[in-house]
Amino acid sequence: VPAIEAENLNFCYPDKTKALHDLSFSLPVGSKAAILGPNGAGKSTLLQHLNGLVMASEGVVRIFGEPVTRNNMNQIRRKVGLLFQDPDDQVFSATVWEDVTFGPRNLGLPQEEIERRCETALAAVGMREFKQKAPYHLSYGQKKRVAIAGVLAMQPDIILMDEPMAYLDPRGKDEVASLLQGLHLMGKTILIATHDVDFAAAWADQVMLMKEGKMLARGGTELLVEKR
Numbered sequence: 001v002p003a004i005e006a007e008n009l010n011f012c013y014p015d016k017t018k019a020l021h022d023l024s025f026s027l028p029v030g031s032k033a034a035i036l037g038p039n040g041a042g043k044s045t046l047l048q049h050l051n052g053l054v055m056a057s058e059g060v061v062r063i064f065g066e067p068v069t070r071n072n073m074n075q076i077r078r079k080v081g082l083l084f085q086d087p088d089d090q091v092f093s094a095t096v097w098e099d100v101t102f103g104p105r106n107l108g109l110p111q112e113e114i115e116r117r118c119e120t121a122l123a124a125v126g127m128r129e130f131k132q133k134a135p136y137h138l139s140y141g142q143k144k145r146v147a148i149a150g151v152l153a154m155q156p157d158i159i160l161m162d163e164p165m166a167y168l169d170p171r172g173k174d175e176v177a178s179l180l181q182g183l184h185l186m187g188k189t190i191l192i193a194t195h196d197v198d199f200a201a202a203w204a205d206q207v208m209l210m211k212e213g214k215m216l217a218r219g220g221t222e223l224l225v226e227k228r
């Protein structure tokens, strides 16, 4: 079964903005996929549907074959991690350590397991020495790394990232790129929304081009040739 399947997704915001227009696609387990499209194309809205944060007005999302419903959102979110575009929407605890451990603590994991996962996750984003810092005092790029660590600590099978490279310095971008490669080698299914055509062309094995809530094209990185 595919890791992710979306079938005829339609979504309108309460103010009647039609953000998704009959989207269908599927991604096999282990995919490295990138969604590209201008601001307002619906990329963020789509990602939010894929972990059950937002429910489609019409259509269905299936995760490893299981339809996402209001009743199983919690199980789905353990399988599908979502990095928000803006870390200020995701990083809210008093310290970095508290923030990264939040999800694993909610899972009720044993203390040693929580510590092991969170140390590993913070090391993966180069933020171990910031454990006791208040996220409030960190730079935007550092908060972004903390948000990524929080997603990694949950060890989801599917990882969705909304603009993971945005606002990172060149070194931060390189680190996220190698992190994504490492996650791929671990067998994770990864879908990112990005404006970075060069990165998508170099990294992705599947590309989705969106505009005005519609899927304009879906295929390999050859779709990006004209855009480069």
Ligand code: ADP
Pocket (backbone or CB within 6 Å): 038, 039, 040, 043, 044, 085
């Ligand atoms: P991008 O286009 O780079 O994805 P946006 O500026 O569209 O980023 O969105 C940033 C944040 O603002 C998102 O959390 C999104 O949900 C929210 N947002 C975008 N458009 C609207 C809108 N018309 N009304 C309310 N919130 C919005």
Ligand code: ADP
Pocket (backbone or CB within 6 Å): 013, 014, 015, 017, 018, 019, 037, 038, 039, 040, 041, 042, 043, 044, 045, 046
């Ligand atoms: P992208 O991530 O590709 O920039 P979004 O998914 O953020 O696109 O937005 C898709 C459309 O939905 C845009 O027209 C945006 O203005 C609108 N939108 C996003 N969030 C909201 C919201 N909370 N309320 C109303 N409209 C929104």
